[in-house]
Amino acid sequence: MHKVKTVKTAVVIDDHPLVTRGIADFLKSHCGFSDVHAVCNTADFWHMMGENHPPAMIVLDFWLPDGAALPLLEQLKAKHESIPVLVMSADDNPAICSKARESGANGFIHKQESPEVFATAVNALLDNGNWFSNMPNHAIYDTSNKELPITLQELGLTARQGEVLGLILQGLPNKRIAQRLSLSEQTVKEHISGILERLKVRNRVEIITKLRGRKLVSN
């Protein structure tokens, strides 16, 4: 039962079972794979690799828990250099694309991509090619709205305090904030005191850390 040319298998690694399933089905129905293994963590992956023939390609989710994707990728490439690996991500940070490539990935694709593009990328890798979609402006467009929005009402802040808060979150010191808003530095400080009181924190650093991962919206 040695490796047969006509048997084209793949492995999909993603911690979202439903996603894994969808991709596996797609590879079988639209990319000519005869068998696709779906695993949800690194342990299952290595176990599976030990018990089966090497697959024709591997599809790997970047956002495995504990940042396990990159170590797995490097380890994998050290052992099975020839297997093409397509890294995918629901995220939009352009840095992770280069991260993946540095770690040995043969391709990178966003999960937002259409099935057609996905199939094209898969075929490119099967032909020993690469696939690193750069999508310059698309990435910029997406990065703006990744954080959970939070409104001024929820924070109990006035409109002016909201403006100041926005600049604080950009890391500006009081002097610059005053310039931007055409205010005296003292007035800025008073607005900040109001913000500190509302958010129940001690200083601007705690404001930032408290609101990390949140996006301030005017409305």
Place this chain on the structure above:
Amino acid sequence: MHKVKTVKTAVVIDDHPLVTRGIADFLKSHCGFSDVHAVCNTADFWHMMGENHPPAMIVLDFWLPDGAALPLLEQLKAKHESIPVLVMSADDNPAICSKARESGANGFIHKQESPEVFATAVNALLDNGNWFSNMPNHAIYDTSNKELPITLQELGLTARQGEVLGLILQGLPNKRIAQRLSLSEQTVKEHISGILERLKVRNRVEIITKLRGRKLVSN
């Protein structure tokens, strides 16, 4: 051609076509849906709603571009109050679960959940029930590793500077950092000066804003 009891349809809304496809297939194969529409944006959704009978349930991704999911949900609930809506998210922030509930969702589930749990949630909603998995410690476990990891080498920092940096990113003032590391406050300041020089920023606030969205890893 009025609504027939035996026809159970659903709509899946997600900006990731492959994910949408996977979930749609799963609903058909494991939850007894006869037809599942898959759409990738709000425009397609409303167009589809206008041309078909109301579905038995709707599965909605929280992270639609532009934060469109919540407005869509509210609009939808205003028009079709009776259709159960299951909101899902690949994210782990517990706040978005309550956000979804406030906007009228009948259920919330993480994409990481197993297909079995997903099916259970779907059935709960079909029986006019709710499904808001609270998962207290699971959420804590997940929230820690969402950001793109960055190593000390990349930043050109020493191990000790890395420890200090970690505490800065948590929003601690110098005094507390000194206590934590059993150092004098002066020594902490010197480490910070080194960090500032390396990262080419002026103060601790710029450190935090520069590294926002990144996770510091020791190795």
Place this chain on the structure above:
DNA sequence: ACATGCACCCTACCAAGGTTGGGTTCTACA
């Protein structure tokens, strides 16, 4: 007519953050 709240200004004060210039010990490396 009056109070309330917001935005804005000022002076003054103190705490926290960051720099500079000293110094010690240890390890690693040529």
Place this chain on the structure above:
DNA sequence: TGTAGAACCCAACCTTGGTAGGGTGCATGT
């Protein structure tokens, strides 16, 4: 053996951040 860098300490200094206690003008609504 000497030199270089990392980690620690201290004293002194200046800048920034935040508070307190004054004040004005303007829009609210009772």
